Amino acid sequence: MGTALDHPLVAGYLRELDSALAGLSPGAAAELSEQLRAHLLEALPDAADDESVREVLAALGPATLVARAAAEPGSGQAGQAGQAGIRQPLLRRAVTGARRVPRRMWLSLAALAIVVGVPAGTLIYWQTQPGVTWTGSFAWWSPVDSAHSIQTEADGAIQDTIPLRPGQIQGFAVFVYNPSDMSVRILGASLDSISPGAPVPPQIAVSVTGSVQLGGEPHVVAYQVGGVMPPHSYRWLRVLWRSYQCYLEGPGGSQGVDRLTLQVKVGWITRTEAVPLGSEAAVSPMTKWPDWCNSHQPQP
């Protein structure tokens, strides 16, 4: 005597099932087929009548529906029950979750990463470029000042001092190096400590050519205000200001600057850089009160 599996309706159902399970891996298909055969054997007596068989098969559901539930995780009646919230190994959950994210979402995320990441990376790149450095060459700009400059040394510090000439242009030039991979535009300089109270900010200019040699003559090259230092280039920076203050020798002593504070533009960002000069460039008080001071400054 045969089993319920030999019943023509059951045999037909199982053939349909095996065909529907063809899309699964052989192991998964065999396991599911075995489970359903066991189900049918348990549910039907060996000599089941057609009505009983039809009833059991109807309750079991179409073979294609069962196969679909097995083939599509997350679909089918039972599909999602084992998914949402069920703890899986971390890597497996990550992979499963990633596969569930629609492709459009991935494209959006990629676009967002590009839109945010590229500018952010560029800004960081600009911001981390090394600043301008002083090479060690310094020159007073005006021959008058050069002729009257005095170098003094105290406690290991060198001070290069020129006399204050109120109302007149004074300045210096420093030879600097741009070690960065970016062009650097020199926008301005702060010299409050050497020319305090000046109504006009100091003017800073960059030598146009890079042909000048270290220690060369800064006066023989042309300058451009707001000029640019190409990457890995040497340039003279010329800083000029109109001395505005009037003060005689006294407790205040000389006023100077031992670092040049620059405003520079790297890429699209503007930043401040302090360039140590190694020695202090200073102006010394007046020895007499000039006429210019009578019209611009109250005599002390």
Place this chain on the structure above:
Amino acid sequence: MPGMGDRSETTELRRGVLGPCVLALLAERPRFGLELVRDLSRADGLLTSEGTVYPLLNRLRDNGLVTSRWSHQDEARPRRYYSITDLGREYLGAFRAEWSAFAAAVDAVLHAGPPESGRQAAPRRPAGGAMRWARH
């Protein structure tokens, strides 16, 4: 209302809760396939196709929530018994807590609303004013 004709909401809901219901039955005692299916079928509306329980069981097994073993006490009818694992019990406990809160929240919304006497007319937006319930 779009989507209401095929009762897709109920279908989706059933899909979501069937796994925890299987675990709840197995938490009582191990069951073989047909026994489990019959017990699930007693819950009205929970199971529409018995055959889909088996892919679910395999998935629960793959996720470490269920184990199974074959019993050949009856050579003609070998039975595959399914048991819940410790991980399955942990998951079931978490789901029960979440489900209670979720079901209470849904109940509160579904059964809330104005008294029947106040719901005779559809709400209308008065010209130039805020929406109000029309009472008669």
